[in-house]
Amino acid sequence: MYTFAHLADAHIGAFRHPALQLLALKALNATIDACVDKKVDFVLISGDLFDSNIPDMALANAAVKKLREAQEQGIPLYVVYGSHDFSPTQSSIVDLLESSGLFKKVTKGKTIDNKLQLEFEIDQRTGAKLCGISGRRLGIDRAYYEILDRQKLEKEDGFKIFAFHGALSEYKPKYMAEADSMPISLLPKGFNYYAGGHVHEKTSDSSHGYNITYPGTLFGADYRDLERSASGEERGFYIIHFSTKVERTDFIPISVCDYDSEEYDANNKSATKVEEDLLQLVREKKNLTGRLVLLKVSGEMATGKSADIDFQKVKKLLKENGAIEVQLNYQKLTSKQYAAIHVASLGEESQKIEERLFKEHVGTVKVENQKLKGETGVALSKELLSILKQAMKENETKKDYEKRIVSDAAKTLGLQEAIS
Numbered sequence: 001m002y003t004f005a006h007l008a009d010a011h012i013g014a015f016r017h018p019a020l021q022l023l024a025l026k027a028l029n030a031t032i033d034a035c036v037d038k039k040v041d042f043v044l045i046s047g048d049l050f051d052s053n054i055p056d057m058a059l060a061n062a063a064v065k066k067l068r069e070a071q072e073q074g075i076p077l078y079v080v081y082g083s084h085d086f087s088p089t090q091s092s093i094v095d096l097l098e099s100s101g102l103f104k105k106v107t108k109g110k111t112i113d114n115k116l117q118l119e120f121e122i123d124q125r126t127g128a129k130l131c132g133i134s135g136r137r138l139g140i141d142r143a144y145y146e147i148l149d150r151q152k153l154e155k156e157d158g159f160k161i162f163a164f165h166g167a168l169s170e171y172k173p174k175y176m177a178e179a180d181s182m183p184i185s186l187l188p189k190g191f192n193y194y195a196g197g198h199v200h201e202k203t204s205d206s207s208h209g210y211n212i213t214y215p216g217t218l219f220g221a222d223y224r225d226l227e228r229s230a231s232g233e234e235r236g237f238y239i240i241h242f243s244t245k246v247e248r249t250d251f252i253p254i255s256v257c258d259y260d261s262e263e264y265d266a267n268n269k270s271a272t273k274v275e276e277d278l279l280q281l282v283r284e285k286k287n288l289t290g291r292l293v294l295l296k297v298s299g300e301m302a303t304g305k306s307a308d309i310d311f312q313k314v315k316k317l318l319k320e321n322g323a324i325e326v327q328l329n330y331q332k333l334t335s336k337q338y339a340a341i342h343v344a345s346l347g348e349e350s351q352k353i354e355e356r357l358f359k360e361h362v363g364t365v366k367v368e369n370q371k372l373k374g375e376t377g378v379a380l381s382k383e384l385l386s387i388l389k390q391a392m393k394e395n396e397t398k399k400d401y402e403k404r405i406v407s408d409a410a411k412t413l414g415l416q417e418a419i420s
Contacts, residue, residue: 001247002126005035006213007237008046008165008197011084011221012063013055019325023292025062026256027219031237032066034252036073040239041126043075045103046197047082047135047165051221053092054397055085060093067102076123077103080163081134082197106130106163115149120156128159128242135165135198142166145186153188159242162188165197170208173201175224184208192246200225202234204249211246213238218254223294223329230259230294257324260285261294266333271304278309282317289322298332305335383412 010028015021035043050060067077081087085094098105109118109131120129131153133144153160167181176199187194187210194212196203202216215237220226229235236254241247262281266274274297295314315326387408396404 009217014051014221045079053087083135132163150188162191163195230261267299271308297330
């Protein structure tokens with residue numbers, strides 16, 4: 001009997017905070033250590049190993065060193081692109097690492113007579129045959145499934161694995177209700193194992209006639225992932241035992257930190273009261289050593305605005321009490337003093353809506369700089385918004401993108417000298 005590890009969605013580089021970046025790396029390290037310890041025959045990564053096609057090089061270097069340890073133990077690595085680390089010009093770090101011999105993509109194929117013919121990658125030790133389709137943003141990958149030459153794939157004998165990165169409608173979690181997905185019927189039939197990625201919840205099911213498995217994210221890529229981890233959702237990867245068929249599937253949990261999660265309802269309270277309550281809540285927490293703290297503040301305040309609350313002081317106190325990192329979420333914190341702002345009818349153009357909202361807001365913010373008031377303030381707001389709407393350039397790292405946006409915004413505000 002043979003074994004292989006199936007993991008996905010490590011999202012190395014997804015977080016801005018160094019502590020969270022290190023936790024994501026720690027999860028990957030623990031996964032590879034487990035694969036080496038359990039002597040799996042190969043590892044299959046179903047996309048989004050990295051959070052962008054050209055990630056932060058220090059983080060990428062640390063991840064590659066750990067992956068190299070598996071290779072040096074004679075464990076081959078196979079991979080498909082995810083929607084985050086994909087590059088249509090083959091300029092992704094995934095391509096670079098394949099060229100270096102670290103792992104092999106299992107997405108090779110060609111289009112003949114408008115039919116996509118995939119080639120199988122055969123694992124030398126086990127004879128397992130792997131192929132797959134990479135993930136793309138906005139569901140673009142669906143077009144490849146629609147022209148896939150299924151007959152050729154389904155006729156192939158042996159133990160077959162199909163790797164993919166995308167949501168299947170039949171297995172789409174509630175939080176992905178509005179996300180792109182495709183029906184399971186678009187997958188080729190007759191494979192022994194379907195190695196999924198993209199969905200951040202673990203799933204292993206064959207009730208629809210396909211042996212579908214999503215391992216979920218190793219650590220997380222956003223607040224929502226961390227929140228679900230704090231609520232008890234397991235993170236990790238699968239080890240599959242197989243001969244001519246799948247004999248057993250084991251989920252291997254990976255935990256790299258403990259969590260402390262709090263929710264605070266600010267409804268009908270003043271901003272001053274909210275801050276007082278939060279500081280009191282923080283003072284009551286005695287020992288947070290080794291814990292990642294999640295604090296969600298929501299509701300409609302009676303008076304004041306979110307900017308009146310010293311969230312940085314709250315965060316500082318939590319970290320002084322030993323927290324690894326603090327993730328604050330107050331996106332759903334609103335105030336009644338803004339409730340009077342009426343959104344226009346559906347027929348109103350978005351640019352006019354933006355300008356009108358800026359005009360209504362600009363007078364409610366207390367500033368000394370005259371440039372930020374009146375019509376000048378509205379014009380500056382519109383210009384800053386256009387800067388924030390800029391997309392990442394091809395081959396631009398997240399770090400360079402953020403630096404460019406901050407620099408352009410600073411120039412607009414006349415602050416370039418202050419940040420140079």
